[in-house]
Every structure is written in structure tokens, then in C-alpha cells.
Amino acid sequence: MDLKDIKAIIDLMKKNSISEFELEKQDFKIKLKRGFNGGPQLLPQDEGLQGYPVQHIPSASQPAPPSLPAQAASNDLEIRSPMVGTFYRAPSPESGNYVEIGSEVNPDTVVCIIEAMKVMNEIKAEVKGVVTQILLENAKPVEFGQPLFKIRPT
Amino acid sequence: MFEKILVANRGEIAVRIIRACKELNIRTVAVYSEADINSMHVQLADEAICIGKAQSSDSYLRIDRLISAAEIADVDAIHPGYGFLSENAHFADVCENCNIRFIGPNSQAMNALENKAVSRALAKKAGVPVPPGSDGIVENEQEALATSKRIGYPVIIKAIAGGGGRGMRAAHNDISLVKGYHTARSEAEAAFGNSAVYIEKFIENPHHIEIQILGDTRGTILHLGERDCSIQRRNQKIVEETPSPLIDNKFKDLRKKIGKAAVRLAEIAHYTNAGTVEFIVDDHGNFYFLEVNKRIQVEHPITEEVTGIDLVKQQILIAMGEPLRISERDIHFRGHAIECRINAEDPFDEFRPSPGRIDMLYTPGGRGVRVDSHVYAGYTIPSHYDSLIGKLITFGKDRREAMDKMSRALSEYIITGIKTTIPFQQAILQDPNFRRGVYSTNFIDQLLGGARRDLIEEKA
Numbered sequence: 001m002d003l004k005d006i007k008a009i010i011d012l013m014k015k016n017s018i019s020e021f022e023l024e025k026q027d028f029k030i031k032l033k034r035g036f037n038g039g040p041q042l043l044p045q046d047e048g049l050q051g052y053p054v055q056h057i058p059s060a061s062q063p064a065p066p067s068l069p070a071q072a073a074s075n076d077l078e079i080r081s082p083m084v085g086t087f088y089r090a091p092s093p094e095s096g097n098y099v100e101i102g103s104e105v106n107p108d109t110v111v112c113i114i115e116a117m118k119v120m121n122e123i124k125a126e127v128k129g130v131v132t133q134i135l136l137e138n139a140k141p142v143e144f145g146q147p148l149f150k151i152r153p154t
Numbered sequence: 155m156f157e158k159i160l161v162a163n164r165g166e167i168a169v170r171i172i173r174a175c176k177e178l179n180i181r182t183v184a185v186y187s188e189a190d191i192n193s194m195h196v197q198l199a200d201e202a203i204c205i206g207k208a209q210s211s212d213s214y215l216r217i218d219r220l221i222s223a224a225e226i227a228d229v230d231a232i233h234p235g236y237g238f239l240s241e242n243a244h245f246a247d248v249c250e251n252c253n254i255r256f257i258g259p260n261s262q263a264m265n266a267l268e269n270k271a272v273s274r275a276l277a278k279k280a281g282v283p284v285p286p287g288s289d290g291i292v293e294n295e296q297e298a299l300a301t302s303k304r305i306g307y308p309v310i311i312k313a314i315a316g317g318g319g320r321g322m323r324a325a326h327n328d329i330s331l332v333k334g335y336h337t338a339r340s341e342a343e344a345a346f347g348n349s350a351v352y353i354e355k356f357i358e359n360p361h362h363i364e365i366q367i368l369g370d371t372r373g374t375i376l377h378l379g380e381r382d383c384s385i386q387r388r389n390q391k392i393v394e395e396t397p398s399p400l401i402d403n404k405f406k407d408l409r410k411k412i413g414k415a416a417v418r419l420a421e422i423a424h425y426t427n428a429g430t431v432e433f434i435v436d437d438h439g440n441f442y443f444l445e446v447n448k449r450i451q452v453e454h455p456i457t458e459e460v461t462g463i464d465l466v467k468q469q470i471l472i473a474m475g476e477p478l479r480i481s482e483r484d485i486h487f488r489g490h491a492i493e494c495r496i497n498a499e500d501p502f503d504e505f506r507p508s509p510g511r512i513d514m515l516y517t518p519g520g521r522g523v524r525v526d527s528h529v530y531a532g533y534t535i536p537s538h539y540d541s542l543i544g545k546l547i548t549f550g551k552d553r554r555e556a557m558d559k560m561s562r563a564l565s566e567y568i569i570t571g572i573k574t575t576i577p578f579q580q581a582i583l584q585d586p587n588f589r590r591g592v593y594s595t596n597f598i599d600q601l602l603g604g605a606r607r608d609l610i611e612e613k614a
Contacts, residue, residue: 083222084219117225141227
């Protein structure tokens, strides 16, 4: 079983709202569990496998997996960068961030700045919802189309 | 020394530039549109930045995004390739203002050769022969008629900002002149946003001979010989070769004369970096200036093969401020080189573009065979850009050997899943007139003019 197969199983679990899956073969056993934990968490972008622990179970008992990030529902929208530049979470180094996880946004809410050629461009949410994920760190370069935030629409 | 270069282009030329950079130990940054995410240049570069959607106007032509990408990647220079923004003086200016070296001619030269009409005037000033024609832009119908009467039919109306054969109309009498004048202007407006045209004597079935020049920042300008690009279909080059069989067989002294003229024009324009001066030559050996291409050209590899000089590396070195380390004495022409432009087009269906997924790919090899291409098996050719998928270049000790190798290489070249011009080029290479080296710009029309269809099909 390779990563492709595991991803396929996870997709099926998502689609059919299955919370637990276990498979045992000759010398290999895999158990997939969709966990739900409260509390905000920042995860580095890891497509397809966010929040899903994959456990190899050589023996019967295993410690519980480390706390999982807030479950991002599969219908979260992405705010993508409309330009090439540098991503800033706050209007200036001294100010607070525009948004955090859990922040409510409206279409006109400024969620970040992308600086291009010394011009600070305010990027608006363009949707109404709640920020569920912040997909990159402050002051990192961004390319066109790069996902910046995940928003759960309300 | 440049540490990092951003390649502001795509396709085979982006791969070419990245290769030269790698050999010079310079790190590379590729930019790509969303349609090019699987393109070879993106894979080969050290870094890659997405700059927009598929449409060139939303990506490769976006000066703001290119500069932004150059800034976040902290590059020293930008190589613009050919097409796109390579001859855009404004882009070159913006680069310099942002402290990014533009790998191409300086702004002064770009402005001196800003458009075809201005270049024509400069050529006259430099004592370079130009076709009889208008004094600059032809403002209205009356002027067009008067000019044509003065120089005599047939004439050709040309857009000053034109390229790729568009915005041009030939006229053999007053009626077709008036019609052509207005059509050329609208076509030019639509294609280039500039409807200004000028008029020249139409030299029928000319030979297209161009001279490669290199200029450094100290004012030294050299020429690296000619390329014969007369094999064209609708003003698009299909096969190019050097040396020119016309010059070798009929007008041996033309090489020196045309070379000198090209260098003189480049000097008067204070030209730097690589460029090509295009001429037309008639059947009596008279040559006339056409225009200057202020960039590296598609067909540059054939000059590289016969001179042993890497032109893209020279561009980079010149942009770094290095003086040319080659002198006229050092330039030796050895052997013969031919290039075929392989396009994803169906030669059996009016050369209709054939984008799609390449299923199987086998590129030819062996001694004296060079393939400059960005495609691979499994690659899907996007429909948004030009159809050039690769260049096949052969080098032989003489023309005969170069041709034989080209025929051999074309026969080995397998690309399935899409249609290509390979069978068409094979037909050209087998044509007796081509083999004799007797052809001009009407060659393709004659080839396609019915009687040859069986030959093309046979070679498929």
C-alpha cells in the first residue's frame, strides 16, 4: 500500500462520512481515524492529509496521536493570492494581525497585505465567513494563485 | 557575476536559457502561467514562481508580476528570451529602474531601432541600402498612392510595429493599393495596437538573409555570419541554414558586404548584446535592409554550431559588463548547419494547430544532431501559446552532410498523440531544388502548390 492508496481511502472516508477504517494484511496493518479536537491550531500546509493521522500498528496498543488541528470541513473556501509579492499579516510590524484563526470576515474585510514593488496591496476576503486556516507565515514570498487562507463560509 | 537570473519566457527558449545559466553556475528562476505548471522550464529551474493565468496578457506579459517575482526571488538579471517583452523598451527601462539588469540591448539602442520605419531611416543614414519606399509613415491614402507611383509597383504596405507577417499587404496596382492600405492598417491596429504603416518596393520572391551581431558595452560590435531563412510559410520561418547556399553558389562577395552593413548599422545605433539584422536579397545579388530583431532569435543554434560560440552565454556575459573575448580574427566558420522548426501543426490540414498530450516521444540522436525542445512524453501542449515544440538542428562538414543528417534525424523523430510538421520538413529536405540550394521565399508556396502533395504524404 502506498501513499496514493492511503489518500484514496481517506477521500472515500471523507465522502462517506466514515470515521474509522482498519485494514489488516499479511504483515501490515493500517488504521485510519478521523479525530475531532477543539482549539485552534496552525498546521503547515500538507495537502490531502491534514488532520488525518496515519498509524502503523505493530502492536495492539498505541498512544493517542498528538492533538489534531481543528477539522477543516471540505467545503472551506480558499483565498488565493491575486499577485506575486510578499505576504504580510499585519499593516505594519508594530500592529496586530489583520485576522487570526476564528476571526469573522466579511467580503470587505482586509485579511492581509501583499507587497509588490514597494506597493502595499490590501487583500480583501471577498466572502463572508470564519478563518479556519492561515496557510503561510508572515513575510513569506507568494506566487500568483497561491492559497493564503481557508475560510468557512457562513 | 550574476548569482541569479529570472527567465521571463517559456517553452524551448526558457529551457535554452536555463541550460546556459546552469553551465555558468548561475541560479535560475522560472516564471510560469497556470497553464504551464507542468512545463519543462519550471522543472529545470532552481526556483519557480507562478505569475498568472494562462493568457499571456495575464502572465508572461505582466511587467508588474515579472518584476515582483524578480524582487521576491532577489535576482540580479532578467533574460527576456524572444517574443513576449524581449523588445519592449518600457520593460527594459522598468528593469533598470528596479536595479535588475535586462539581458538585451540598452534602452538607447532599443529606442534608436524602435520600429521598422525608424530603423529604415537609421539604415539610410548608415549608408545601408534600403528598398525604395516612403519617407517614414504613410499618413493617408493619397500619400500611399503618390509613394507607390514614385517607386513603381509592386509595393508592400507594412505595419511599423508589425511582426510574424501580420499587418502586411502587397499591391500591384492602385486599386489593390488602396484596399491593402486600409486592411493593413486595421490588422496592425488589432494585432499591435498601432495602425501606422510605411510602404516599400516589393521585391518579389526575395531571399531572406540575416546577420547575427554581438555588441559589448565597450562599443565593440562583431558579426557572426549569415543565416538563410528563405524557407517560409506565410512569413513564418520553417527551415533555416548557414552558410547561405545563395551566397556560396552565386554571390560570394555578398557575405562580407552584408556583414559590414549590419555592423555599421549596429554601430550607429550603439547596439549592445545580441541582435539580428535582416536583409532581403534579390536574384541579382542586390541586398536591402529589412529590420533589426533586438533579441536572441529562434534560429540562433545554427550560428552556434558553425562558429562554436554559445550565443546565450555571450548575452549573459555582455549583460554582466564583460568585454567580448572574441575578435573578428577568432571567428571561424566551420561546416554547415540546418535547423527545422518542429511545430505542433497538421501539415495535411492547413497547418491547423494541434495542441494535446504527447503520447510517445523519441528524439533523434547521433553525431551532429541537436534537439532544443521542452516537450516530453506525457506532456500536454497548452493551446494558449505558439505551436513551436522543438528545434532540430544538424551540423555537417558540408551542406550535403548536414542535409543527409537532417533527413536521417527527421525520419527517426517520433512524436505521437499530436500532429507535427515533421513530414512536411522531410518533404522539404527531399526536394530537389532545396537539395541544389536553389530556393527563395516562394519555395513553400511552390512546394504546396498541388504537385507536391504526394511527396509530402509519401514521407509521412
